Amino acid sequence: MPPTSSRPRSFWDDAVVYQLYVRSFADSDGDGVGDLGGVIRRLGHIAGLGADAIWLNPCYPSPQADHGYDIADYHGVNPDYGSLETFDRLVAEAHARGLRILMDLVPNHCSDQHPWFTAALAAGPGSPERARFVFRDGRGDEPPNNWQSVFGGPAWTRVTEPDGTPGQWYLHLFTREQPDFDWRNPEVLAYFDDVLRFWFDRGVDGFRIDVCHGLIKDAALRDWDPAGGSYNAYSWNRPEVHEIFRRWHALAAGYGPDRDLLLVGEVWVPDPADLDAYLRPDELHQAFSFDLLVQPWEAAALRGAIERATARTQVHGAPAAWTLANHDVHRAVTRYGIVRPEPAPESNDAFAALMRPRGEVDAELGGRRAGAALLLLLALPGSVFLYQGEELGLPEVQDLPDEARQDPVFHRTGGLEKGRDGCRVPLPWTADAPAFGFGTGKPWLPQPEWFAGYAVDVEERDASSMLHLYRRAVRARKELRLGRPGPVEWLTTGADTVLAFRRGDLVCVLNTGSTRFAAPGSWGEVVLASDGSDVVAADSAAWFRTTGS
Structure with a gap:
């Protein structure tokens, strides 16, 4: 691909994208769960930050075993969040404000309540229904191989066959409620072509693609040598995965230049150079530069991550997708505020210690550093993704009671890892309102009392607040055209x-x-x-x- 400056401009060249965790943003119907109606009601907040687009975390029908990343129907909207009509209204109202809409595509796995999987359980071994997933016979009473789930425990679950006998095992790189698709099956390829077209036809402007590096597994499903570390190269980053992204790139391009459709990948790889293959001219338009997110508060480390990412841009012409926070990592204020680090527990997730470090936190120090990191981020060429609540300077809620925690990471590790609930606590909008203005019902995760000091209405009145810094910085970034290629x-x-x-x-x-x-x-x-x-x-x-x- 030629350098970015010589190809037609796309909105993602320098976009500011607001990542919106629907469940925790705003509740419009009083059930304690955020919804699309709440998003519509608060669009002014997002537009006021100067955002160009919104990335919606999964809002499809789901039993919520992993809060939407276990999808039962890729062609609908979870009733807790609204309906397809509500979604269409959100797209229309966002577009009217100049905000594009990105959805979260979760192609590695679905819910165990997806019709395909329930049919696979009923059909039995050797059936076409099972061929859509990774079903295998075990080694006696043991799983087919030694792979481990990212969320803790084995990556295999044994099923009871229709005749009541112990049967085959199915692969799930995350929870047992999230069976992995077999992407070598042409039916799976065709199904997701239809999913992309369904949402593109409804006006969606692109997709953030979950677990891009995991869709294809080693054909022989070989055991992974634990001496190689927790990053299993037989389940991640297989070379055949790139054929899928070439297919999707062509599908998006088929809508013509007027649509300007984005495919941005979540790709976790041990060597940032491995991202290069995903950014070839006929594959993903962007992949997140997580390298910057996981660096310590050290000038040389931060510079190294920036140099590595900008070098890829020079080679491929794909603008970087920068971020310092998302729904899977501890909030920036907490990460940057750790003053006495603690050892991380052993984990099947190779990046857990970097994404969710432990230790004593100085929130005031972390807040200063998070504000400084924002200016660093916004001065870089490419697009930036801002996670909801970061604009308020929210720290991680680390002291949630165990009985309130819902993240499968917490439960599958027996509490050794606290998981991701702390960055997903519903946002505070009004300091003196019930649930701090999130909604009228009891929030699905409890909000601490100290959230009042970070409420939007409090920060609105304080010209020195993080909210005002975000607004000034995004506005200045656009005026000075800092996101432009160069x-x-x-x-x-x-x-x-x-x-x-x-x-x-x-x-x-x-x-x-x-x-x-x-x-x-x-x-x-x-x-x-x-x-x-x-x-x-x-x-x-x-x-x-x-x-x-």
Whole structure:
């Protein structure tokens, strides 16, 4: 692919995308669960941030074993969230505000209540119905191989056959309620072609694709040597997976240039260079640059991640998709605020310790660093994905009672891993309202009392709040066209704890150290600072621009 600057412009070249966890955003009907009606009601908040698009976490019919990532029907809307008519109204009202809609596609697995899987259980071994999934005979009373579930425990569950006898085993790389499809089966390929067309025809502007690297498994289902670590190369990142993305790229392109449809992948790989194959000109348009998200608060580490990602952009022309938070990781304030790290428990998830680190947290320190990281993020070329609640500076809710936790990660590990509930607690909108304005019913996850201080109405009244910083920063990013394609020119700072780079006539400086950094006068004057000052204090960032530029 030629460099981004020489191909037709797409909205994702420099988009600001707001990731919306529907269940926790806003509840319009008082049942304690966020819904599409709540999203419609709060579209002004998203538009007010300056977002260009919304990514909706799964809102399909689902028994909610993994809160929507176990899909029973890929062609509908969960009744808890609304209906197809509600969805169509959301798309229309979002488009009227200039907001595009991205959906979450979950192709690796479905729900065990999906009609295909219930039919497979009823049909028995050797049937065409079972061939849509990864069913295998065991090794006596043992599973077909030693693979482990990302969420804890074995990746295989044995079924009882229609005649009542113990039978075959089926593969689930996540929970037992999420059976993996067999993507070598042409029926599966055709089914998902139909799913993509169904939603594209309803006006959806693209998909975030879940677990892109997991769709194809080793054909022989060989045992994985535990000495190789928890990243099982027989279940992840197989070379045949790329044929699927070429097929989908062609499908999206078939809608013509006026639709500008996006395919952005969730691809977790040990070596960031492995992302290159997913970004070839006829595959995914983007893949998340998780490398930056998992770096410690160190200037050299952050710079290295940026250099690796921008190098891929130069080769493939695919703009980077940057993010510092999502529904699977601890909130940035908490990650950056850890002052006394604790060892992580053993995990089947190779990235768990990086995504959800443990330790004593200084929330004030984490808040300063999260604000600084925002300016770093927004100064980079490409698109950025902002997770709901980050604009409020919310810390992770770490002290949820065990009986309230719903994440299968918590339950499948026997509580060794607390899981992801802490970043999914329903948002606070109004400090003195029931459920902090989330809705009139009891929220599906309990909100701590300290959420009142982070409510939208409180931050609206405070010009120094994280909410106002987000608005100023996104607005300035657009005015200065910082997301546009172009080089990141690194500048000498003379300090190992400070990184600085130039984008056009703007210089971004991030200070990860404990003392103030004095920027050279030639870099210009501060146009925006994470702490509102005109210097680059410890754990802060600033944008400089020459007067008159």
